[in-house]
Amino acid sequence: MTNPTAAELIARSNRLGSDPKNTNYAGGNTSAKGVERDPVTAENVELLWVKGSGGDLGTLKEQGLAVLRLDRLRSLVNVYPGVEREDEMVAAFDYTLFGKGGAAPSIDTAMHGLVDAAHVDHLHPDSGIAIATAADGEELTSKVFGGKVVWVPWRRPGFQLGLDIAAIKEANPDALGCILGGHGITAWGDTSDESEANSLWIIDTAAAYIAANGRELPFGPALEGYGALPEAERRAKAAALAPTIRGLASSDRPVVGSFSDAEVVLDFLGSAEHPRLGALGTSCPDHFLRTKVKPLILDLPASASVDESIARLKELHALYREEYAAYYDRHATPDSPAMRGADPAIVLIPGVGMFSYGANKQTARVAGEFYINAINVMRGAEALSTYAPIDEAEKFRIEYWALEEAKLARLPKPASHATRIALVTGAASGIGKAIATRLAAEGACVVIADLDLQKAQDAAAELGSTDVAIGVAANVTSPTEIQAAIDACVLQFGGLDLVVNNAGLSLSKPLLETTDADWDLQHNVMAKGSFMVSRAAARVLIDQQMGGDIIYISSKNSVFAGPNNIAYSATKADQAHQVRLLAVELGEHGIKVNGINPDGVVRGSGIFSGGWGAKRAAVYGVPEEELGAYYAKRTILGREVLPDHVANAVAVLTGADLTHTTGLHIPVDAGVAAAFLR
Structure with a gap:
């Protein structure tokens, strides 16, 4: 039987995760603290239920929760070796699990366990990340939310970030949440309803402030010649370009693609500032892990022919691969994982739309959705200030994180026709x-x-x-x-x-x-x-x-x-x-x-059921229902052939x-x- 606290957490998670304004697919995590009887000691113990690694809030079920003993989790503070070795703490979570522990604990588990609140939500809303990635995000946080929300400078997700947020909450007893620089938001509450309400208040307040105070054209004026083509024309051009682009994106390994000509994408590509913003890349770790540090953007107007576009895309692809390899070389250390491939995950075509790629259709589609999240973030940040994502070195640390590499290594072996x-x-x-x-x-x-x-x-x-x-x-x-x-x-x-x-x-x-x-x-x-x-x-x-x-x-x-x-x-x-x-x-x-x-x-055959079977049965002088058996008897193996x-x-x-x-x-x-x- 599901613990009532866990059931309440699942319901809250599903509500928050089902609305894209609150968080991206598989982004963020939620938690609740409560009591359950220990079957060994027969005593009540404090537990933490938290969304496990890799799950999605909108579809979270009980098996997607990690369950940890709160006393043991908080005792990890005493053995924490410092930020340079904080990755070791992920393995240490295994020693805090209650029973079988449920799902694997995520890197954000410390945030939920160490913050002194019964319920905690960590989310990636576009409006919140817009504040988090603004050049003056700290000042904006104070201006937008007053003392209710506190600024937390960028720090890579992990044990130290959990300690930071716990200390900030203790120092700001009236705060209901925080903006995580370059990343997202965290909110808390004494009850599940209060935590959810606080999360939604931060998200909606940020969105309302941007709408009321933002510049009218955050991406700059329209760029002549780069506007959206008529629907039929742009989809025909997209279909003509798609094979070549997929081939380029599959230079290192085959990928599946997805296409979007959503208005938000076309508007971004039709605006003067899109080349500058696109080159800055995404910021939220969830975003660039899916989309790579930046997209490949065709630098030709919408009127460019298919042949002209293909020729230029091939040139840009070669340049993209060179630049990505240089990015890797700038930041790789002797113990960094090998470069996973230098092809783009996002390709943007002015007037046409966006192609996104991944190991399967869902991954490709979600990568595109994440880049739309990134466009929304850029719009909000540019409306109020200047978009300033985390720096390249920090992006590399996350993209080539040993923990991320270990997660990839745990993926099941692809099926025989995967990516086909x-x-x-x-x-x-x-x-x-x-x-x-x-x-x-x-x-x-x-x-x-x-x-x-x-x-x-x-x-x-x-x-x-x-x-x-x-x-x-x-x-x-x-x-x-x-x-x-x-x-x-x-x-x-x-x-x-x-x-x-x-x-x-x-x-x-x-x-x-x-x-x-x-x-x-x-x-x-x-x-x-x-x-x-x-x-x-x-x-x-x-x-x-x-x-x-x-x-x-x-x-x-x-x-x-x-x-x-x-x-x-x-x-x-x-x-x-x-x-x-x-x-x-x-x-x-x-x-x-x-x-x-x-x-x-015969059985299951559309041709035979459409009258062919009756005619062949008449030719051979057998009842139609016995035609399959008749064919089987005349074969060498004596077996009926099925679809x-x-x-x-x-x-x-x-x-x-x-x-x-x-x-x-x-x-x-x-x-x-x-x-x-x-």
Whole structure:
């Protein structure tokens, strides 16, 4: 049963964390002190419940709390070795845990345990950080809040900061909180409601003061030629630039992207001061750990062509990498972690918007959200004063903190298809859906393309949030709809790595009953449709310069002459030869092209359920419900083939074990000797 104090803390945390004006995603921490019975001594002991490392306030649950004995935590003051060795105190928290201790204690645990208040909130609100990063932040704190809020000079999060805040609270008994220079806010209270109210008062008072007293144009006047393009034009330009930018951002390691053309971003980039402010970088540790110390900003107007923009982005990227390496060299010590990569996490394009990157879609999206937080902070600081983030050396100390490195080392090993972005056609049901499901399970981001938008979106929702999969409408006989699907893919996930040509249909008829329309329909969907999808995808893959995979779901019929099936089998043979042709042509770009030849996939198949099954059953003289078993009996292995078996083959062909295989057709038919490849 959850302790009432802990339950109250969770409810408060969820309320504070669910409103972005209060704190950024996974930013800040909250705590409560209370009493619980020790099951060993049967005596009541004072405990501290505090949000654990890496959790998010808005979604915090009981398992996300660290639980520590307050007496033991406060006794750590007696063994504290000083600020030069304060990192050792994180390991010392393990000796203060109560029972199993819950989640791992965060670096801010000391702040919560040492401050003499029953409830403490540490948050990263944009309005509060605006005061914290203003050049005259200390004076502003006094002016904005009077004696209710005290200024704390910048100090890296840790045990010493906890001691500092505890001393400041003791010296200022009337204060209800403090502004942490360059960082955020901390508030406290005797009750949970009082702590929450004090936090909100600081946040809202800062925001109201900025609104009432700030300059009208904190980012300066509009910069001619840098204003936002019309929506359709800017999104088309973003889609055209996305593959190249993702390729640049993946120079050290593959990343997933996210795109935002939020008004706040476009306004920032359209203002005269954006180059100066962008170069200063972010300040709050949560911000620059996600966004790196500064973004890459294209220094061309919105009217610059795609080709001009790409040429300049390549130059700026090379310069960014040189400057980042120099930043590392300026501050690295012999015991610093190795440089983690010199590519930007944020790329800003005037008139278009922001691209952000990370190890997965959520990380990339959140990085962009954090940079929007940073823009809001800059706006507030510049409205009242001058934006003055913490200095570069301090940023380096946090970015390459041994504790941060240890946290990264604890991350689980990435799944086989992590950072890969897949587009699967005809994926709302059957084989396509099974393929999309398997790729998502292996860590890929997936775009489910289908004729029926609602079914595509429903299938995507089954795989998870839009950080995992999205559904789009795409008729593969339409170049316009194909390009729209590709554009949706690169704008949602940053690029494209893996294409599965699965969309198809079949009409089972003998030669004399096959009409011109029957022939054209099947060839337009499968042969021509696959060609057009591959062509559109190849442009992205080539621009990215990251290699990639194109998979054709062909058929046993591409090599086996079955009865009454002229149009379907001929178009499958066309697809099969496209595999060979494209493997040869695209190999120089590192793009592998392979095919899969299924047979007898009855259960779960959209083609079979659409009437094809009944017609094939009639050809073979068996009841339709027994068609799968009939196909199984005629195979060498005597096994029925399911959509999941085809999905398995796609996962293997596009995974890490077959990196040197292209132009291959894999039979997934349980063994049909007549369809053996010769």
